[in-house]
Amino acid sequence: MDINIKKDDFEITEEIEIFNQNSSDHGAVSIFIGKVRPENGLKSMEIDCYPEMAQKEIKNIAEIACSKWTLNNIRIVHRYGSLKPNENIVLVITGSSHRSDSMSANEFIMDFLKSSAPFWKKEIYSDKEIWVEQKESDLRKLYQWESF
């Protein structure tokens, strides 16, 4: 399990290579990449972060995922700082013997990152700055996993 919280961008092929080096015995690998959506007029996305807590919280999320599904490896990269439209924000790679485990775990981890990991997004437009508010729909997705 690797968790990396950083400002710099990540390179997908390098990340997959590291993931494969650390565990090569999986039959299924699921990869999710979250990017800055190029909303109309968006100049950049500022992502604030509490790195020490994020490290702990994401590790906790990953451990819960490992207890729910049979996973061989997890790699999570989450960026913070100033990001331009279309830039990468987050990468979640999950590996398992069968695809249902890696796909479900990947979605579970993303749902938790959305509402439980200490990151805060601010949208920067030429005439305004807006702190993104937590969405009710994201919270509902989170609660759905409780009964899983």
Add this chain to the structure above:
Amino acid sequence: MKLKYFAWIAEIIDKREESLEIPSEINTIGQLIDYLSSIDEAYKKAFEKRKNIKFAVNQVLVNENELISKADEVAFFPPMTGG
């Protein structure tokens, strides 16, 4: 006590972190918010919408009744919007 602020809370208070001497009768997060709000208008404004604020003690999410001591790192932030 080490205090940390994030997102719009840090903007209103105009600080990301500070170390403050807190009176010994302040034992919980709720009391700490009341105390900070009483000493400066910026804290008062930042903590106005109390329902919109979350807290962590030593990087663990807690509620307002959580006991705190001067060796703790206490953080204040809005609901998370990661991913």
